[in-house]
Amino acid sequence: MIQENINNLISLWQVAGNSVNSYFENENFNYAVIENSDWPNRIWFDHDVDNKSLNAAKEFLSKQSKNLTVPYWDIYDSYSDELFESYGFKIKFKQIGMSMKLKNKFDFKKRLTIELVSNEKEAQLWENIYPEAFGYRISKEILLNTQNKIDYYLASINDEPIGTAIVYNTGNVSGIHGVGVIPSARRQGFAEEIMKHVLNESINVGMKFSTLQASDMGKGIYLRLGYSEDFTIKNFILD
Incomplete structure (x- = not known):
């Protein structure tokens, strides 16, 4: 479910960005930047990062007024942390991608x-x-x-x-x-x-x-x- 998780997340950002004409793609990365919102405001890669894509991302980010987040799914078994660091990036926070097969409905006391x-x-x-x-x-x-x-x-x-x-x-x-x-x-x-x-x-x-x-x-x-x-x-x- 790793790729399905990533695809769902990316598609969510795309829909949000497109809703206000603020989703864009180029050969190195995709991004959604919305002026009057703190979200999605991300740029991401459709592939493992390399020198070319990170250099392009750094150039783009250095011209932005907002401090955009760059999510990287750690699924490629490469040493990308070092590459990110060499271009002046630092980790802001980490997340865990999780999944579950849906079976039986949940019972719970309804208070809300x-x-x-x-x-x-x-x-x-x-x-x-x-x-x-x-x-x-x-x-x-x-x-x-x-x-x-x-x-x-x-x-x-x-x-x-x-x-x-x-x-x-x-x-x-x-x-x-x-x-x-x-x-x-x-x-x-x-x-x-x-x-x-x-x-x-x-x-x-x-x-x-x-x-x-x-x-x-x-x-x-x-x-x-x-x-x-x-x-x-x-x-x-x-x-």
Whole structure:
């Protein structure tokens, strides 16, 4: 499921970028840069990196006003870390690509109201709380422009929004992204409840697999749900 995971993630960035005419490709790399949003704002490679592609990426990044993230899927068994470092890149953070075969629906106690974002008011609420959970902003324009292709969930308790999720399906793979809870609502099992809800929705529409990218700190919840660790994504920035 490694390639399916990567393909889902890349396609998500492409859809988001295209929604505001901000996705581009060239012979060395692809990129999505959105002015009034902190996401996707990435450049990535369709192949293992080499001197030519990294030099082109460095040149491009040095002219950007935003500090773009450069994700690298560590699947090629090459010594690319050293190559990245030689061009002035450093690792900003790592993620673990994880996957799971979808079988039986999850049982859980429903405490949250979890609804799809369907209008501007809900998109604004989602935009407002997402940075509280993740520390970066996704513009509501992206939500409104892509809601026919991407599912954005808003989780609330007693009419107070506390969490988010993004679900993007490619083929028979349900990519789960952006599952987060604001600090004041953490340590109560809400993130796991959101996960079980969106996974059940994925099963409802016939998805056979689920993929996601987790931090090392946050992977425990996904291992408990049945995901396995498949590969590492190293996210670089130009130092």
